[in-house]
Amino acid sequence: MRLAGMRLAGTVLGRVGLVLGLPAVLVTIWWIVSADSEHFLFRSLRDILVAFRETWLGPRLVEDVLPSLSRLAQGYAASLVLGIGAGVLIGSSRTLRAVVEPVLELLRAIPPPALIPLIGLFAGIGDTRRVVIIIAGCVWPILLNTVEGVRAVDEVLADTCRSYRVRGLGRLRHLVLRSASPQIMTGARQALAIGIILMVISELQRTDRGIGFAVEQFQTSFRYPEMWSGVLLLGVLGVALSLLFRLADRQILGWYHGLRATQKESR
Amino acid sequence: MLEVQGLHKVYDSHGRRVEAIRELTFTVPDGRFACVVGPSGCGKTTLLRCIAGLLPQTGGQVWVEGNPVSGPPPGLAVVFQEYGRSLFPWLRVRDNVELPLRAAGLPRARRRQLAADALAAVGLSDAYRAYPWQLSGGMQQRVAIARAVAYQPRVLLMDEPFAAVDAQTRADLEDLIRTVWRRLGVTLLFVTHDIDEAVYLGERVIVLSAAPTRIKEDLEIDLPAERDQLITRSDPRFTELRAHIYAQIQTSRGAPPPVHPPDRTAAPQEEMS
Numbered sequence: 001m002r003l004a005g006m007r008l009a010g011t012v013l014g015r016v017g018l019v020l021g022l023p024a025v026l027v028t029i030w031w032i033v034s035a036d037s038e039h040f041l042f043r044s045l046r047d048i049l050v051a052f053r054e055t056w057l058g059p060r061l062v063e064d065v066l067p068s069l070s071r072l073a074q075g076y077a078a079s080l081v082l083g084i085g086a087g088v089l090i091g092s093s094r095t096l097r098a099v100v101e102p103v104l105e106l107l108r109a110i111p112p113p114a115l116i117p118l119i120g121l122f123a124g125i126g127d128t129r130r131v132v133i134i135i136a137g138c139v140w141p142i143l144l145n146t147v148e149g150v151r152a153v154d155e156v157l158a159d160t161c162r163s164y165r166v167r168g169l170g171r172l173r174h175l176v177l178r179s180a181s182p183q184i185m186t187g188a189r190q191a192l193a194i195g196i197i198l199m200v201i202s203e204l205q206r207t208d209r210g211i212g213f214a215v216e217q218f219q220t221s222f223r224y225p226e227m228w229s230g231v232l233l234l235g236v237l238g239v240a241l242s243l244l245f246r247l248a249d250r251q252i253l254g255w256y257h258g259l260r261a262t263q264k265e266s267r
Numbered sequence: 268m269l270e271v272q273g274l275h276k277v278y279d280s281h282g283r284r285v286e287a288i289r290e291l292t293f294t295v296p297d298g299r300f301a302c303v304v305g306p307s308g309c310g311k312t313t314l315l316r317c318i319a320g321l322l323p324q325t326g327g328q329v330w331v332e333g334n335p336v337s338g339p340p341p342g343l344a345v346v347f348q349e350y351g352r353s354l355f356p357w358l359r360v361r362d363n364v365e366l367p368l369r370a371a372g373l374p375r376a377r378r379r380q381l382a383a384d385a386l387a388a389v390g391l392s393d394a395y396r397a398y399p400w401q402l403s404g405g406m407q408q409r410v411a412i413a414r415a416v417a418y419q420p421r422v423l424l425m426d427e428p429f430a431a432v433d434a435q436t437r438a439d440l441e442d443l444i445r446t447v448w449r450r451l452g453v454t455l456l457f458v459t460h461d462i463d464e465a466v467y468l469g470e471r472v473i474v475l476s477a478a479p480t481r482i483k484e485d486l487e488i489d490l491p492a493e494r495d496q497l498i499t500r501s502d503p504r505f506t507e508l509r510a511h512i513y514a515q516i517q518t519s520r521g522a523p524p525p526v527h528p529p530d531r532t533a534a535p536q537e538e539m540s
Contacts, residue, residue: 156347163319163345164339164366164370164418165367167370170369174369174370259400
């Protein structure tokens with residue numbers, strides 16, 4: 001009985017079933033339980049899905065969703081550049097690391113929402129401010145993980161590069177960045193989750209377009225199905241971005257997963 | 268060609284001053300194969316790292332191809348003992364072999380050609396698309412050797428390269444390195460703790476003393492140029508050389524000299540009676 005179950009799980013149908021099984025069950029339960037809901041806040045799933053279609057698949061897609069995603073993309077990209085750049089510099093020098101690391105630990109411990117008023121002072125009230133808020137949260141995991149990854153480059157590999165006279169930019173590209181890439185990707189993954197949160201937070205209580213702004217607007221004007229649909233949209237976006245990240249991860253770190261698998265087998 | 272003159276190395280850290288190498292002077296002429304053996308901890312690896320420019324010496328000088336060494340010199344390749352850590356895990360075998368050439372700015376076609384030739388020379392033409400961690404230990408070390416071969420160095424340094432592989436693989440790799448050396452005509456300095464290996468491979472064996480290290484002896488290996496695992500190793504001259512070097516190392520370590528071996532032809536009859 002158990003063996004048959006395992007064999008079934010191995011087929012494609014089995015695997016799809018495994019991934020989508022629980023979500024499908026939960027959604028069905030949600031649908032059934034909320035079907036005849038008259039409650040003002042917890043409307044039926046059907047109402048929420050109708051609101052989803054009407055709200056987000058119309059003009060709001062361009063007016064709210066795209067600006068939000070665009071700011072997220074800008075903030076994330078800038079965080080990658082800053083985080084990896086500074087991370088490589090700091091990670092490569094023991095003195096610099098010793099000097100800078102305590103300050104970094106302090107700065108990264110400050111929750112970005114607490115910095116919003118401060119950022120508002122320097123970055124004005126427009127898109128810049130929102131992007132800076134995203135950077136303020138996203139840069140830390142990337143930076144700190146990059147420092148770790150750069151620090152931990154294998155000594156034998158480094159000696160090999162030295163003896164073959166692989167130096168300067170070539171060394172950075174072929175040795176340092178690639179060696180640190182698993183750590184950097186870990187930081188990038190954490191930063192993505194933080195970025196989505198900050199994308200929403202940076203839009204609250206401000207008069208401009210965006211998903212977070214729209215959801216807050218629906219909430220204050222008692223349009224709850226639309227509010228829930230906004231929450232649903234954020235969830236879907238989160239999953240979609242996470243999947244995109246997995247694709248990128250497999251491309252960039254395919255060798256790493258293979259290596260780890262081999263090491264696990266040989267144990 | 269490799270010249271070492273009055274090499275002196277002292278490690279000075281954490282309040283401890285260790286004189287690893289007192290004084291080493293020797294020359295390996297163009298295209299010759301020299302092995303370095305010595306008791307454990309005698310600074311064989313320190314010597315190799317100083318020659319490779321990876322470690323600054325405290326005194327003395329090293330010349331590679333007539334140029335003084337102050338950092339990793341051009342035209343010199345090193346094969347390390349830890350093959351797993353010296354190959355790039357994110358690159359396939361062919362890219363691993365090509366990387367030093369790529370860093371040196373060689374055009375693609377030329378790199379491909381050199382890499383293909385080098386992989387063929389070590390018998391790994393079929394594995395060019397594999398990742399190093401998909402290969403066995405012996406094959407990984409072959410990739411490291413192929414990378415050194417493709418680099419077309421004038422001098423090749425090897426730091427106990429076969430210490431971490433099993434005996435049968437080691438025998439194959441020993442024969443491989445002799446073949447590669449003959450084909451390339453490199454000047455080869457081979458560091459090992461294995462006396463048998465040193466005598467089997469080298470045209471010359473440099474025996475080091477215990478720390479603080481000096482040269483104990485510099486032996487010419489007058490075995491035939493064609494070496495074979497079975498024939499050469501059962502050659503009486505091989506046994507003599509090996510026993511002599513073993514005795515030298517034992518006295519180096521302060522251990523009592525070995526007992527003179529009994530006459531082989533007489534032994535079986537004595538035991539039977």
